[in-house]
Amino acid sequence: MLKAVILDDEIRGxxxxxxxxxxFAEELQVEAIFNDPFxxxxxxxxxxPDVLFLDVEMPGLNGFQFLEKLGSFNFQVIFTTAYDTYTLEALRLSAVDYLVKPIDEDELHTAIFRLKKRVAGGMKRTSSADQNSALNRLALSTAEGIYFINKSSxxxxxxxxxxxxxYLQDAKTIMVSRTLKEYESILQDENFLRVNRxxxxxxxxxxxxxxxxxGTLEMDDGVEIEVSPSKKMALMKIMFPV
Known part of the structure; x- marks a missing residue:
């Protein structure tokens, strides 16, 4: 049984x-509803919880700021929003799904299907060798504190x-207020590749x-990621060296 939490500043929503x-009562139970992000x-x-249904626009603390203040979390995120803006492409990539209000029942069904697939894949754990390694660590600074993680995780x-x-192998997620471009340079020699923007x-x-x-990459947790045509050659050179 999946455990869910709803955070939306509007009681009606x-x-x-x-x-x-x-x-979805047979597979998902709402554990709590919050109308105040604090x-x-x-x-x-x-x-x-296994999943947080998170409103984007909230007074005092929006959805992004809420996750940043939380620092790290082990749950999946499904965004709910009344605003169909340019941020939705980013939301689509970073969350299980986004749902535009009023929420369509078919779209909700699709989101729950994706959630179950993501949770099942995320249960895999890092090996003991990865967990015990003191090398190749990365410091991630969040509003909550600094997390030290192995790059291999x-x-x-x-x-x-x-x-x-x-997104880490132990199913933990850490949100950092730095751009992807900064981490692209940090990770470039560690068998990481920016496969799209x-x-x-x-x-x-x-x-x-x-x-x-x-092309499309399937990761070990079942998540599929599209490869930009401009990145295909670089990917082929690394994955299939001559």
Whole structure:
């Protein structure tokens, strides 16, 4: 049973979403509903949800700022928003899905399907060798504090506006207020590659390449990432050296 939390400053919006989620009662349970992001900050860690349905525009603390203040988190994110703006492409990449209000039931069904696939893939853990290694560590500074991680534990890094989101093998996610371009230079010699404008991947964790104009990479957690045609040659040189 998946555990969910809803954070939306509008009571009407959170209530309607909760009702629509009742259709998935056999596989998902709403553990808590918050209409104040600051109250959610103090409670969400102990609730330990699998997914957070997160409103983007909230007074005092928007969805991006909420995740940054949280620092690191082990749950997936499905954004809910009334604003179909330029940020939605970034939201699509960095979250399981985004849902534009009023939320369509078919789109909600698709989001839950993606969520189950993402959660199932994210349960894989790093090897003991990775966990014990003191080499190749990276310091990630967040509003909460500084996290020290092994570079080998990074699955991918995704851009979201002016933030970078690190997805790790232990299913943890860390949000940092630095651009993807900065981390591209830091990771360039570590078998990482920026395969499109918004994603850097750990090539050691690629399990399948699907052919196409640029192609598609399938990662070890089941996430599929499109390769930009301009990056295909660089990818081929690394993945299939002569």
């Amino acid at each position: 959170s209530t309607l979403l909760n009702r629509k989620l009742e259709a 109250k959610a900050l103090s409670k969400i860690v102990e609730l330990d 990074i699955r991918r890094v995704e851009a979201m506006s002016n933030y970078s989101i690190f 918004s994603v850097i991947v750990n090539l050691n964790l690629v399990v399948k390449y699907r052919k196409g104009e640029g």
